[in-house]
Amino acid sequence: xxxxxxxxxxxxxxxxxxxxxxxxxxxxxxxxxxxxxxxxxxxxxxxxxxxxxxxxxxxxxxxxxxxxxxxxxxxxxxxx
Amino acid sequence: xxxxxxxxxxxxxxxxxxxxxxxxxxxxxxxxxxxxxxxxxxxxxxxxxxxxxxxxxxxxxxxxxxxxxxxxxxxxxxxxxxxxxxxxxxxxxxxxxxxxxxxxxxxxxxxxxxxxxxxxxxxxxxxxxxxxxxxxxxxxxxxxxxxxx
Numbered sequence: 221x222x223x224x225x226x227x228x229x230x231x232x233x234x235x236x237x238x239x240x241x242x243x244x245x246x247x248x249x250x251x252x253x254x255x256x257x258x259x260x261x262x263x264x265x266x267x268x269x270x271x272x273x274x275x276x277x278x279x280x281x282x283x284x285x286x287x288x289x290x291x292x293x294x295x296x297x298x299x300x
Numbered sequence: 301x302x303x304x305x306x307x308x309x310x311x312x313x314x315x316x317x318x319x320x321x322x323x324x325x326x327x328x329x330x331x332x333x334x335x336x337x338x339x340x341x342x343x344x345x346x347x348x349x350x351x352x353x354x355x356x357x358x359x360x361x362x363x364x365x366x367x368x369x370x371x372x373x374x375x376x377x378x379x380x381x382x383x384x385x386x387x388x389x390x391x392x393x394x395x396x397x398x399x400x401x402x403x404x405x406x407x408x409x410x411x412x413x414x415x416x417x418x419x420x421x422x423x424x425x426x427x428x429x430x431x432x433x434x435x436x437x438x439x440x441x442x443x444x445x446x447x448x449x
Contacts, residue, residue, distance in 0.1 A: 226352065228350065228352055228420075228422055229350065229422030229424075229433060230424075230433040232350075233433075271352070271354070271355060273354075274354030274358075276355075290354075292354075294355075294420065295422065297417070297418070297419060297420060297421055297422060297436065298421060298422050298433070298434040298436060299416050299417045299434075299435075299437055299439075299440030
């Protein structure tokens, strides 16, 4: 089973696509660590918010992922 | 009061939207509105706004609720484009009706600051054939901070 990842804004460029599927892992840390290093670095910063199934994750360190979850990576919004 | 909150994927006629909004809220003494457009000139060929469906519209609706909690508005409209827009095209329309002008003007100002600085939109602009992402500016943060006093 898998997770659906969604990359918003400039993170879509870093990921090479707006969406991708990955094998399910239990934690957000494991998910980020399993991606290619440059993308992993881009996603790990505190300015990137994470939403799972449309809800912002408060404490990503304790959040448990489940099969079929949609995980969205949200960089700072553009303003201006 | 039911706020008219919409995300649109294609061009819209902002002036016609205001006419419709005013007609639908004919009991109010004050109407304020703001239209944001893609700035003509300056070498920008196009602007693209992306959004995240599960968060963006819900966030705009929460913003409308906050406006209603803070001001005595009798009507509120927030219409926002997504997708690729050309110079001169409308990006956003916010309009409010109220019995007194300050309520109408301030609620539109508040909604615009939060749509620009605190809503789930990502923008990039095309200059000389190349797309460039737009980063948050210090001004966006100071615009938001005005409302936290």
